[in-house]
Amino acid sequence: MNEAAWPTLRDSTRADHALVESLPRMRRLFADDFRVDEFRDLLTRMLALHAPLEAVLAVDPGAAVGYLPRVPLLQAGLAALGADPALARPAAVPELGNAASRWGALYVIEGSILGGQLIHRHICRLFPDLPPAAAAFYLPYGDAAGPQWQRVRSALDAALASPAQLDRAVTAARATFAAFVAVLSA
Ligand code: HEM
Numbered sequence: 001m002n003e004a005a006w007p008t009l010r011d012s013t014r015a016d017h018a019l020v021e022s023l024p025r026m027r028r029l030f031a032d033d034f035r036v037d038e039f040r041d042l043l044t045r046m047l048a049l050h051a052p053l054e055a056v057l058a059v060d061p062g063a064a065v066g067y068l069p070r071v072p073l074l075q076a077g078l079a080a081l082g083a084d085p086a087l088a089r090p091a092a093v094p095e096l097g098n099a100a101s102r103w104g105a106l107y108v109i110e111g112s113i114l115g116g117q118l119i120h121r122h123i124c125r126l127f128p129d130l131p132p133a134a135a136a137f138y139l140p141y142g143d144a145a146g147p148q149w150q151r152v153r154s155a156l157d158a159a160l161a162s163p164a165q166l167d168r169a170v171t172a173a174r175a176t177f178a179a180f181v182a183v184l185s186a
Contacts, residue, residue, distance in 0.1 A: 005160040005169070006153040009107050012170045016177035021115075025184050029119060034126060039134075040081045045183050046137065047074040047088035050109070053176070056096050057106050065155045066148070067106065073137040080133040091183045094175035103159050104169030108176040110152045113138075113145055 020026060025042060028034055050070045054062075058069050075085040096102045116138035123135040141148045160166045 005157045005166055008166055009104065009156065009170060009173055013108070013173050013177055016174055020177060020180055020184065023181065023184050030122060036081065036127060036130070039123065039127070040078065040083045043074055043077050043081070043137065044083065044088045047071065047078065047085060048091040049093065049180060049183050050074060051088065052090045052093045053105060053109060057102055057109070061099065061102055061106055061155070061159065065106070065110070065152050067110070068140045070137055070140055073140060076133045077135065077137050080131045091179060093179045094172055096172060098168060100160060100165035100168035101172035103156055104172030105176040107152070107156060107169065108173050110149065113140060114149065117145055
């Protein structure tokens with residue numbers, strides 16, 4: 001086991017996370033005048049990213065950590081907002097041809113649920129009349145987000161046992177962040 005896998009992933013992607021958070025679309029999310037049509041657009045972009053990522057990750061390695069697929073939640077959220085999920089064309093995502101790189105990408109989408117909890121709370125406060133399905137994407141594990149993140153961190157430490165594997169995971173995590181930046185900036 002490589003006790004340092006998760007901290008290395010976190011430290012190596014800190015700047016990528018800061019960049020994503022600073023994008024105008026992400027900043028708008030927390031504005032008091034954020035609109036439902038902006039939220040619809042954001043979920044469409046998230047579906048465009050999650051569909052191709054999840055097609056690769058949901059089972060291997062997702063099943064090893066009880067990963068809950070987000071595509072159905074995004075589709076239901078868009079339907080609740082009166083949008084057509086088919087409008088989300090799959091985005092370009094990194095090639096994840098080996099197990100270590102798939103763990104790196106899974107780190108990014110599982111980690112995003114940490115900030116997702118804040119986003120969920122904010123959206124529910126901003127739009128109290130929306131059906132719960134609208135924002136459910138941001139809270140896939142409900143109250144179990146903490147234990148789920150703990151499980152993912154331990155699995156990362158166990159799966160990325162060698163420096164070479166960790167290296168591949170970091171590269172893939174950074175490339176995954178870059179795919180989010182591209183879609184959220186377009
Ligand atoms: C406005 C949008 C976002 C906000 C406000 C936000 C906020 C946060 C917060 C508060 C944490 C928890 C930090 C901690 O508990 O130590 C976090 C963690 C994380 N977020 Fe975000 N986030 C946002 C968007 C995203 C997106 C789009 C992604 C994926 C591309 C992402 C990936 C991650 C990851 C991987 C972690 C785990 C970091 C770690 O290893 O500790 N976040 N985020």
